[in-house]
Amino acid sequence: MLCDYLTVQGFLTKTQDRYGLTPSTEVFLTTTSPAWMGSIVEFMASPEMIALWLVDPVSYVRNGGSVRLGSIAPDHPVWVKFARAMVPFMQPTAQAVAGTVRGWPTPPKHVLDIAAGHGLFGITLAQAISGAQITALDWPAVLQVAQENAEAAGVVDRYRTIPGSAFEVDWGSGYDLVLLTNFLHHFDQETCVSLLERARKSLGAGGRVLAVEFVPNEDRVSPPFPAMFSFMMLGSTPSGDAYTAREFADMGRTAGFERVRADPLPPSPQTLVTFEQG
Numbered sequence: 001m002l003c004d005y006l007t008v009q010g011f012l013t014k015t016q017d018r019y020g021l022t023p024s025t026e027v028f029l030t031t032t033s034p035a036w037m038g039s040i041v042e043f044m045a046s047p048e049m050i051a052l053w054l055v056d057p058v059s060y061v062r063n064g065g066s067v068r069l070g071s072i073a074p075d076h077p078v079w080v081k082f083a084r085a086m087v088p089f090m091q092p093t094a095q096a097v098a099g100t101v102r103g104w105p106t107p108p109k110h111v112l113d114i115a116a117g118h119g120l121f122g123i124t125l126a127q128a129i130s131g132a133q134i135t136a137l138d139w140p141a142v143l144q145v146a147q148e149n150a151e152a153a154g155v156v157d158r159y160r161t162i163p164g165s166a167f168e169v170d171w172g173s174g175y176d177l178v179l180l181t182n183f184l185h186h187f188d189q190e191t192c193v194s195l196l197e198r199a200r201k202s203l204g205a206g207g208r209v210l211a212v213e214f215v216p217n218e219d220r221v222s223p224p225f226p227a228m229f230s231f232m233m234l235g236s237t238p239s240g241d242a243y244t245a246r247e248f249a250d251m252g253r254t255a256g257f258e259r260v261r262a263d264p265l266p267p268s269p270q271t272l273v274t275f276e277q278g
Contacts, residue, residue: 042085048078052236065238072186072237074165075139083118083145093212093268094120098128100263100272101177101210108132108176112202114166114195115183119146119159121212122179126155137162137169166195174204181212185229188239189251196255196275208276214242215262215271225269248273 013020021030043049052070059067071078098121101107107129113122116136123146126132134155136146140163150159162169166183178199184192199209214226221227226242233240243251245262252260252275259276 039085039087040089043078043082046078046081048076048081049236057235060235065234065240066236069238070236072240075141077141079117079139079142080145083142087118087120087149090118090120093265093270094124096265096268097121097210097212097272098124101125102128106206108207110175110204111135111177111179112171112175113137113179113181114171114199115180116146117142117182119149121181123150123153123155123159126150126158127153132158134159135162135172135175136160137164137166137171139163171198171202173202175202176204176207178202178207178209180209184211185213185233185242186237186240188241189243189247192243193251193254196251196257200256200275200277203277206277208274209257211248211273211275212265212270213248213273214269215245215248215273216242218244218246220244223269245271245273
């Protein structure tokens, strides 16, 4: 019985014939909790995502990636679902990033958020840094969600948008910080380098680029979550991957950055990758 299995695993309590939540699961599975994670099912189990896995998985391995464009198809509707569903999951990570950036000697005033999605990373920075101006780039329908979140957070007056493809529209220039959060893993290394080059050219003097990624160890089978994420990219993108810290360092140097650093973002399974100029 599933409930008995979950009880053994420590996810449920059992008193006679009644099951209940443990303190930990109550935090994440109660709809009234600020940390409720149930909404992520709306994205992870959406028809658009499930459809990516209905093709024979062996074909992904033989092809070295999805046999179609998968989740990187232009203006894919799944990203609106992502923007609405993933805020609880990303909130602690966004707060950790904002805490790091707020501690810089000179906090950024002009921030570009590429593939902003829910907008949480830029919005949280705007809340943490007084006067910071955020520019978010994504598909128009996705940006509507980000703007709603910016308004709810009280920073909409410092939040502007650039609708369109990150590969086609003008990013602008003179930014103190460019965010590439949960974006690079959708593409091959050559494309990642081109995005990093474009980000570097959009920076002002002393500006930096921050990427948030699932970064496995060099063995590529640990830690478990980043290692498993590599398979998710195999089935949902033509050539995406979960890259190691060394691979990010190599891509950064190729793109013209002098220093690349990877720092864990506990309690999340993600890593903050910082690209700095000379």
